[in-house]
Amino acid sequence: MDQRLLRRRRARKRHKKGFSKLLQDFRLNSHYTASYRRLAYDQLKFVILPLLAFFKYSTRVFKRCTNSDRHEFRCFVFAIVVGLFIIGFLGFIIKLLHIPITNIIMG
Known part of the structure; x- marks a missing residue:
């Protein structure tokens, strides 16, 4: 019974995607102050989010293109x-x- 519950809980656990997965190590392993960490996180978000949005939009366009x-x-x-x-x-x-x-x- 306990094994079934553990399997269900593991199956329900959501895997991180995209930006959260990319910066997961940055959040956990940094030894800087909280303000510096927040500033660096915002700067990375400012750079990476437009690139991810452009990549998603480009793949959507290429999928819709036909000969x-x-x-x-x-x-x-x-x-x-x-x-x-x-x-x-x-x-x-x-x-x-x-x-x-x-x-x-x-x-």
Whole structure:
């Protein structure tokens, strides 16, 4: 009976995750004053928490990303080609207008 209770208690014990697990040794083994320890803890929290949040967000984004299929890829390529043609055509028109204006001003 006692062994069953001990097993249940061990199973219920929650393991520390993330930031608490990372700083567990820092809290227990430091021999500094309480104020210095609190200051160092706050500084570490200020540095590490944004990094952990960024890592969690990045993994969530990578899990949601998917490869594009053939139709979606063709749409991307078509949009890029049309954009390049428009930019090239505008550059050509500007160059054609620039040559006579330069000749009128210089000539």
